[in-house]
Amino acid sequence: MRFLLDDEQREFARSLDAMLTAADTPAAARAWAAGDFAPGRAVWGRLADAGVFALAVPEEHEGMGLLPVETAVAFVELGRHAVPGPVVETVAAGALLSRLAGLGDAAPAKRLLPSLASGDAVTTLALPEGGPFALDADAATLRLTATGGELRLASGHARVERSLDPVRRLARLRPDGELLASGPSVTEASRYAADWASLATAAQALGVGLALLDRTVAYVKQRTQFGTPIGGFQAVKHRLADVLIGLEFARPLLYGAALTLKTPDVAAAKAAAGEAAYGAARAALQLHGAIGYTAEYDLSLWLTKARALRSAWGSPGECRRLVLSGGRGVG
Amino acid sequence: MDLDFTAGEGEFRQRARAWLAGHVPGQPLPSLETREGFAAHRAWEGELAADRWSVVSWPEEYGGQGVDIVKWLVFEEEYFAAGGPGRVSQNGINLLAPTLFDFGTDEQRARILPPMASGEVIWAQAWSEPESGSDLASLRSTARRTEGGWLISGQKTWSSRAAFADRAFGLFRSDPAVDAAKPHRGLTYLMFPLDADGVTVRPIGRLDGKPAFAELFLDDVFVPDDDVIGEPGQGWRIAMSTTGNERGLTLRSPGRFVATADRLVRQWRAHGGPGDTALRDRVADAVIGARAYQLFTWANASRFAAGETIGAESSLNKVFWSEYDIALHETALDLLGAEGELADGGDWAEGYVFSLAGPIYAGTNEIQRDIIAERLLGLPKGRR
Numbered sequence: 001m002r003f004l005l006d007d008e009q010r011e012f013a014r015s016l017d018a019m020l021t022a023a024d025t026p027a028a029a030r031a032w033a034a035g036d037f038a039p040g041r042a043v044w045g046r047l048a049d050a051g052v053f054a055l056a057v058p059e060e061h062e063g064m065g066l067l068p069v070e071t072a073v074a075f076v077e078l079g080r081h082a083v084p085g086p087v088v089e090t091v092a093a094g095a096l097l098s099r100l101a102g103l104g105d106a107a108p109a110k111r112l113l114p115s116l117a118s119g120d121a122v123t124t125l126a127l128p129e130g131g132p133f134a135l136d137a138d139a140a141t142l143r144l145t146a147t148g149g150e151l152r153l154a155s156g157h158a159r160v161e162r163s164l165d166p167v168r169r170l171a172r173l174r175p176d177g178e179l180l181a182s183g184p185s186v187t188e189a190s191r192y193a194a195d196w197a198s199l200a201t202a203a204q205a206l207g208v209g210l211a212l213l214d215r216t217v218a219y220v221k222q223r224t225q226f227g228t229p230i231g232g233f234q235a236v237k238h239r240l241a242d243v244l245i246g247l248e249f250a251r252p253l254l255y256g257a258a259l260t261l262k263t264p265d266v267a268a269a270k271a272a273a274g275e276a277a278y279g280a281a282r283a284a285l286q287l288h289g290a291i292g293y294t295a296e297y298d299l300s301l302w303l304t305k306a307r308a309l310r311s312a313w314g315s316p317g318e319c320r321r322l323v324l325s326g327g328r329g330v331g
Numbered sequence: 332m333d334l335d336f337t338a339g340e341g342e343f344r345q346r347a348r349a350w351l352a353g354h355v356p357g358q359p360l361p362s363l364e365t366r367e368g369f370a371a372h373r374a375w376e377g378e379l380a381a382d383r384w385s386v387v388s389w390p391e392e393y394g395g396q397g398v399d400i401v402k403w404l405v406f407e408e409e410y411f412a413a414g415g416p417g418r419v420s421q422n423g424i425n426l427l428a429p430t431l432f433d434f435g436t437d438e439q440r441a442r443i444l445p446p447m448a449s450g451e452v453i454w455a456q457a458w459s460e461p462e463s464g465s466d467l468a469s470l471r472s473t474a475r476r477t478e479g480g481w482l483i484s485g486q487k488t489w490s491s492r493a494a495f496a497d498r499a500f501g502l503f504r505s506d507p508a509v510d511a512a513k514p515h516r517g518l519t520y521l522m523f524p525l526d527a528d529g530v531t532v533r534p535i536g537r538l539d540g541k542p543a544f545a546e547l548f549l550d551d552v553f554v555p556d557d558d559v560i561g562e563p564g565q566g567w568r569i570a571m572s573t574t575g576n577e578r579g580l581t582l583r584s585p586g587r588f589v590a591t592a593d594r595l596v597r598q599w600r601a602h603g604g605p606g607d608t609a610l611r612d613r614v615a616d617a618v619i620g621a622r623a624y625q626l627f628t629w630a631n632a633s634r635f636a637a638g639e640t641i642g643a644e645s646s647l648n649k650v651f652w653s654e655y656d657i658a659l660h661e662t663a664l665d666l667l668g669a670e671g672e673l674a675d676g677g678d679w680a681e682g683y684v685f686s687l688a689g690p691i692y693a694g695t696n697e698i699q700r701d702i703i704a705e706r707l708l709g710l711p712k713g714r715r
Contacts, residue, residue, distance in 0.1 A: 001336050001401055003629040004637065009332065069332055217708050232713020234697075237704030244703060245647050252626030253619070259334050268619040317608065320615035324596065 003255070005073065013073050019046055020081035026298045032084035033166040037139045040084045041122070047083070048119020050074075056094035056196055058101070061113035066098065068196070068258040072203040076254075079207020079277075079309075082301040084167045086136040088200040088313065089125040090116060093144050096125070096193035100151070103185035108151065112142065126154075126173045129194035129328060130313050133161070133170035144180075145173045146190045152177040165304035166295075168312075191328045194313065195266045201313040202254050202266070202273040208309060209247045209277035212284040212302045216240065220287055236287060243283050246276035267314060267322035274310040274319070281306035334629070336405070343398065344405045347384070351413035354378060362681055363419045364541035369453075369495040372419035376450025386424055386448045393440065394448035400632045407586035412593075422492055423447040423454030427500050430520070434561040434569045443522075455493035455525065457501030457547055458570075461486055465698040467502065468514040468567065472549065474503035474521065480555040481505070481563075483523065486548055491692070493545035494534035498524050502566045518566035522558045529553075539674060539684045583652045585625035588659070591682070592621035595663050602666055613662040620655045627651075643706035646699040653689030653696060660686045 005013075023046060028039035047053065055071045057063020064070075071091060078087055094116050101109035115121040124140035126133070128147055137143055137157035145154045154173035161170045217240060220231035230236050250272040257269040281303045285292045292299050310316065322328065336344070360375065361368035379385035380394055388403040389395025398406070418424065428447060431440055446452040463470040472485025483503050493499060499522070506517025525532055529552040534542035561569045599614045627648070631641055660683035664671035667679065674680050690696040704710040 001340070001629060002333055002633050002636070003626065004633040005332055213708075217710065221710065228713065229711050231704075231710040234701065234713070237708075237710050237713070238697070238700040240708055240710065241650070241700035241703035244708060245651055248647055249620075249623040249627055249651055252630050253623050255332065255630075256334065256622070256626045259332065265622070268622055271615070272619055272623060317612065320612045320619075323615040323618050324599075324611065 003252070005069075005255070009070060009073050012070060013077055016047075016050060016052075016074060016077040017080070019050060020077060020083065023081075025081040025083050026301055029082050029084040029167045029301050032136075032139070032169075035138075037085075040139070043083060044085055044119060044122060047078075047087070052078075052087070053090055053094065053119050054117040056091045056098060057113050057117040058098050061098065061101070061109050061117065063094065063098075063113065063117040066095070068199060068261055069255060071196070071200055072254050072258040075200045075203030076207040076210070079204035079209075079305075080211045082167070082208070082211070082305060084136075086122060086124040086134075086140055088197050088204065089135055089140075090121070090123040091200050092127075092193045092197035093123040093125045093142070095196035096127075096144070096146070096151075096189045099189040099192040100181055100185060103188060105181045105183075105185055108180040116142070124173075125193070125197070127190050127194050127197070129191065130197060131311075132172055134173045135312075136169045137171040137173060138169060143173055143177075145175065145177070146186055147175065149182055149184065149186050150179060151181040151186045151189075152179055163304075163308055165308035167301065167305065168308050191263075194328065195261060195263055197313040198266045198270045198319075199254075199257055199261070201309055202250075202257070202270040205270075205273040205277040205306065205309040206247060206250055206254055208302050208306050209243070209250075209273070209280035212277070212280040212299070212306065213240065213243050213247060215299055215302070216243075216280075216284040216287050230287070239283050239287065243276075243280045246272075246279050250276040263327040264323045264325075267319040270314045271316050271319035271323070274316060277306040278310050336401075340402060340405055343402050344409060347387075347406050347409040348413070350382060350384060351409055351415060354382075355413045355415050359414075359678060360416045362541060363417055364494075364537070364543040366495060369419060372416060373450045373453060375416055376418070376420050376448075376453075380449040385420070385450070386428075389428070389444065389448065393444040400635055404584060404586065404628065404632060407584035408589060409586070411584075411586040411590035414590075419492065420447060420450050420453055422456045422496075423452070426456055427454055427522075430500075430560060430569060430572060433572055434520075438557065439560070452498055453492060453496045455490045455496035455499040455545075457487040457490045457493070457499040459487065459489045461488050464489075465695045467570070468518075470502060470504065470518070472501075472503050473507065474505040474519050474554070474563075476505075477553070480553055480557075481519070481521065481559065482551045483521070483549050483554055484529075484551055486546065488546045489535070489544050489692075490547055491544050493525060493532055493547060494542035496525060498522060499547065500560075502570055505563050505566075515567035517564050518570075519563045520560040520566035520569045521554050522560065523549075523552055523554050527552050537684065538687065539681075543685075543688075583648075583656075585621065585628045588621040588624055588652065588655065591659055592617045595659060595666075598663065598666060610662070610666060613658070613665075617655075617659045617662055620651075620659070624652060624655065643702050646694075646702040647707070649693060650690075650696050650699045650703070653686075653693075656686040656689050657683075 023043050028043050032040040052074045054063040055067045097109040121142040122140045123142040124134040124137050126145040143154040155177035156174045157171040163170050253269040253272045257265040360371045363372040383396050386395040387398050387406045390397050460470045474481040474483045502518045505519040529550040531548040533546040537543045595617050663679040
């Protein structure tokens with residue numbers, strides 16, 4: 001038992017962090033919210049070069065193998081940098097197609113996985129386990145939907161609806177479209193992909209929470225009131241201490257879930273990371289005061305995402321139900 | 332990164348499981364906060380010790396098995412999963428023993444550790460004083476030099492286990508000149524018998540009336556030089572290594588919470604399961620919290636094994652488990668409904684009262700949050 005990231009995994013996180021810091025992701029996120037996908041696609045290309053979309057794709061389909069721990073490592077960084085786009089959905093789609101191939105239906109994997117792994121296909125995905133909306137359907141070049149044991153290429157999508165997080169563009173996919181696969185293996189692959197999506201969302205939420213805490217700690221050190229930095233006040237310190245506790249105890253759940261990939265473990269990580277990130281957002285807003293309440297200040301990118309990620313790919317209640325019931329489709 | 336136990340760890344787990352299956356009492360022992368229960372627990376410590384299970388991580392010469400921290404965690408999981416009783420000797424084992432390993436003499440270790448491991452000598456901690464709780468550096472009990480040792484005087488309070496224990500350890504001011512800027516200077520760490528001349532023990536009932544702690548009145552109690560730990564005047568530094576242990580992972584191993592959360596889930600299912608979703612969510616949170624604490628501890632154990640040390644991070648641990656423990660027991664009592672009010676209604680009531688002390692002792696959670704904010708987040712020291 002060695003429950004610690006190894007040097008290579010830590011180096012992967014550091015290199016993604018450096019790359020994303022240089023990429024000005026807040027500007028890309030704002031453009032994405034406004035419907036200008038070009039800066040986001042540029043970030044996407046760099047993520048693809050770093051191998052992020054190949055982490056849930058087997059080597060025979062030009063991926064890096066199924067690497068859930070590395071996926072978690074990567075998505076913490078994506079969350080910390082508020083990267084826009086259907087990153088979770090693309091990785092989960094990779095997992096779905098890989099699983100389907102593993103269950104004997106390799107045709108969709110052969111056709112779609114190479115472009116997905118290389119980052120050429122910006123993929124969104126709607127599954128029964130993930131709620132009614134697909135993320136960024138208007139920006140995606142590949143739209144997959146699996147319902148009733150049928151996997152389809154959606155023929156299009158309905159009107160884009162506003163999310164609480166303006167960067168997340170939500171739309172229902174059309175239920176018709178080319179049939180890629182059908183049968184119980186689609187249902188099983190869908191459940192498997194939902195676990196990957198939930199895991200990646202948990203990681204993204206943890207990253208969002210860490211970014212909110214970092215920014216808030218920096219702010220309360222320099223912001224003075226009554227002649228002293230507000231970070232010296234015990235009420236402020238204790239609130240931020242609680243945020244750190246929430247995040248630091250969500251982190252091992254995340255990596256534990258990545259190692260087992262069992263639904264209850266993933267659900268536990270998702271519930272804990274979602275609550276921790278949301279707690280961080282509430283504290284960040286309160287401690288920033290009115291400046292934090294403005295759209296123009298970059299903090300808002302993480303504040304609204306923390307709330308949105310809480311319900312994406314498994315609401316808190318659904319996650320808790322899964323923790324006790326033992327799995328999807330059980331109880 | 333992996334969660335796989337080695338073959339050796341698996342073998343150790345099986346050996347512990349088999350021994351516990353054959354020895355853990357079928358009926359819960361009476362509360363260790365009663366005279367009868369204290370005696371029963373002392374006897375249980377002896378049974379554990381007879382087969383070297385009371386202090387598995389200690390070197391063999393002192394009664395242990397010399398196992399590393401991972402095997403210790405494995406043992407704790409098995410111990411609590413088997414329904415093993417609470418450990419009456421835990422103050423000695425978790426607080427005093429690590430200090431003796433780091434700062435004691437060979438003579439002290441040989442004399443003190445084996446009877447501690449066997450339950451023959453049960454230790455109480457004597458840290459707090461009436462005006463000195465979390466601010467330990469403000470303590471006022473004194474140690475005066477005398478022929479061959481020290482004379483200690485003053486008052487200690489909230490001494491856990493002291494109502495029935497044999498000996499105690501604590502800090503005393505050996506340099507009467509207190510430097511207001513450096514109150515932690517001039518303190519000496521020493522040990523003394525609770526039945527010595529000049530010691531008066533007054534048991535204090537906790538919330539449920541059980542004498543879980545006591546006040547100690549000390550009037551020129553003689554302590555020989557052999558019972559001073561480390562250099563006189565260096566007590567603060569020595570004690571800090573102990574309180575780090577107390578907040579860190581040794582005081583509350585995850586095995587206890589994993590076993591208790593499992594028990595809660597069984598009770599929830601026995602009560603009909605999913606009907607009340609608000610209660611269901613709290614049961615799920617108990618499961619999630621136990622798993623989080625277990626994995627957090629495994630990560631720390633991995634860091635130890637990799638040669639890293641844990642400092643202020645132990646404060647994260649302390650706040651987490653103490654608040655988690657209360658939430659866990661509150662959920663169980665709420666699940667019981669009206670029967671949850673019964674003080675003798677089973678382990679949940681006793682566990683609940685015990686859990687309520689968690690955020691208060693071992694450095695209050697307010698102090699722990701200050702440590703987290705200042706040392707881990709780098710926030711300025713400020714107004715308290």
